[in-house]
Amino acid sequence: MIKARLLFILITFCSLQTFATPPRTKIEKDKVTLTYIEVKDEAIEFAASDIHSMILRKNKGFLWPATKIAFSRKNGQLYFDVTAIDNSWCNMFRADENPYGYFVIGGRMFIVTSKGNEPIDLAEYFTCDNDIERTFYKPDATVKPVSKNPVWYYLHKGKMATVLDSINIASLGR
Numbered sequence: 001m002i003k004a005r006l007l008f009i010l011i012t013f014c015s016l017q018t019f020a021t022p023p024r025t026k027i028e029k030d031k032v033t034l035t036y037i038e039v040k041d042e043a044i045e046f047a048a049s050d051i052h053s054m055i056l057r058k059n060k061g062f063l064w065p066a067t068k069i070a071f072s073r074k075n076g077q078l079y080f081d082v083t084a085i086d087n088s089w090c091n092m093f094r095a096d097e098n099p100y101g102y103f104v105i106g107g108r109m110f111i112v113t114s115k116g117n118e119p120i121d122l123a124e125y126f127t128c129d130n131d132i133e134r135t136f137y138k139p140d141a142t143v144k145p146v147s148k149n150p151v152w153y154y155l156h157k158g159k160m161a162t163v164l165d166s167i168n169i170a171s172l173g174r
Contacts (some may be wrong), residue, residue: 003146016038032093036132037101037112041125043161044069044080047103047154051082052108055150061174063087066109071096072116078156079164083149085111086174089139091149101128147171 040046048069055061064084068091071080085092097113100122104110110156130165148168154161 005144031135031137032099033133033135034099034111035101035128036134037103037126037128039103039105039125040127041156042049042159044125047080047152047161048105048108048110051084051152052106055084055108055172056106058172058174060171064172066092066111068092068111068113070113070115071120071122072114073118073120074116077122079084080154080156080161081153082110084151085149086147088143089136092136093138101126102134102136113136138145 001127039048048067051067055064055067063085066085067087068083069080071078072084073079079092083091093113093114097115100112100114102109102111103126112122112126114122148171150166150168150171152166154165155164
């Protein structure tokens with residue numbers, strides 16, 4: 001009985017260590033290697049799924065194959081901006097943001113970053129096992145987006161997220 005308890009504790013401890021591992025991120029001059037992460041927060045997953053569905057329904061939605069979620073903390077509250085990224089991949093990686101990882105919902109890729117001076121522990125919102133990595137090449141800084149990127153601004157409120165504003169949605173078409 002004691003051996004079974006010790007084995008259970010050992011397995012639990014090892015699995016917690018695996019899921020507590022932060023994602024590996026390698027940033028080089030012209031490329032970024034990110035780890036696949038899984039969303040464990042219902043509000044973030046719902047917002048990502050909702051935006052994916054909205055982009056799919058628009059007649060120019062196919063021009064925006066990826067999205068980026070940038071987290072920031074202001075006055076103790078967690079905010080996140082979801083930006084649709086066009087085929088030129090402009091605005092995918094910005095100097096004022098720290099890449100964290102990526103996830104996929106409904107076939108749409110979401111790059112996760114943090115921004116701002118206040119450090120944000122995203123481990124409570126995402127899990128990572130560092131098994132799957134993907135390398136993204138930074139776009140040419142001289143290339144400009146075809147049109148302005150659609151952006152949705154959210155406030156994270158525990159089990160739900162509130163849309164604060166959205167801009168450039170007309171770029172997605174009707």
